[in-house]
Amino acid sequence: MRWSDQALKEMERVPFFIRKMVKRKVEEFTRQQGSDLVRPYHLEECRRRFMANQENEVRGYRLETCFGAKDCENRVLGPNTLVERLEEFLDKQDLQQFLRKRVKGPLKMHHEFRVSVSFCPNACSRPQIVDLGIIGAVRPAAISSECTFCNLCLDKCREGAIELPSHGKPLIDYEKCLFCGHCTSVCQPSVLEREKEGFRVMVGGKLGRHPQLAYELPGIFVQEQVLDIAEKVVDFYRRQCAGGERLGVLVNRVGIKEFYRFLGLPYGKK
Incomplete structure (x- = not known):
């Protein structure tokens, strides 16, 4: 799909953490309009429709990955099924309905539980600023x-x-x-x-009015351990979330030591 220069400039104004989703939606809309060139009109019309229908766009969670899942030269691990199994697990949690019950008013994108997987420390998918961040790792x-x-x-x-x-x-x-x-x-x-x-695991990162980098859990975890941590993190989130707060807010409220205890990890160990 081609983009006009003006449309590309307009795209730069879209917040980076939803840019990939917006690009996909805009290109789908442009094709439906019978065009192979994205123009500013397509962006504006998608924005208008999205704002009018934002609640239905909220899935309850958002899982992002870097390009390293395929053939990036910086990828530190061989083929694995982590992303697919994470998505399967998150789908079963029905976080959309969970949030509908907890959030007062319409759901918005910032209410979603965010997960990011990067396959090297370059961390192109920004795992340091999401609820659950995962980075491929090799201990030499x-x-x-x-x-x-x-x-x-x-x-x-x-x-x-x-x-x-x-x-x-x-x-x-x-x-x-x-x-x-x-x-x-x-x-x-x-x-x-x-x-x-294995993987480094980070929890509790967020942007917004009070941004914070995620806490990194101690150690390097194999895939099954990461999936076990993901289950415990989502369980903690369900127990503590009262109004659509981000995980970092919940961890800060409960205390990092108590959060580590919930995960069954030793606090302070590196």
């Missing part, structure tokens, strides 16, 4: 002392999390490491290898 480890001191891992690590001593194994600072796994991909002697593959 030095498994032998046969380092050739080629410095390739140092050059590859953008966080400066690796130190090469005068002899022995490379040292990894896990406080700095973002678990992208790039160092393991360039280590020719295989001194650095993937100790664990």
Whole structure:
């Protein structure tokens, strides 16, 4: 689908967190109008219809992913079914009806429970500012002392999390490491290898009048653990949500320690 220059400029005014959805809706409408070129009229007409019918557009949840689900060169994990299983789980929760009972007045987009999955630490789908954010992760480890001191891992690590001593194994600072796994991909002697593959999990991020970054849960979790956490997070949300509040508001109200206890995770552990 082609877009006119003016339509593209108008699109930039759309909030980024709904831009993908708006683009899809506008292109669908444009096709229905028998055109293959999006013009400002199509955007304005879609906006008018959306504002008049916003409540019916609210699904109860919104799940977004980055492009890494397919063939992004930065993707740190192989093929998996996490996104499909998350969507299946969220569909069964019927969060739309749940919100209709809890929210006074018409439902709006900001009432939706938001989930975002990124397959590398570049985090293109912005998992740090949604209710449940998930980032693909690889924990590197030095498994032998046969380092050739080629410095390739140092050059590859953008966080400066690796130190090469005068002899022995490379040292990894896990406080700095973002678990992208790039160092393991360039280590020719295989001194650095993937100790664990999985996902980092973040909860309680949001924008709005009082924005906050999500809390990161301690550890790297395999797919089944992520799904278990998702179930517990949604359960917590259902128990605590009184009027369509975002998860971050609920966590702050209850307290992060109590929230960790609800999830069965040790507070303060990294």
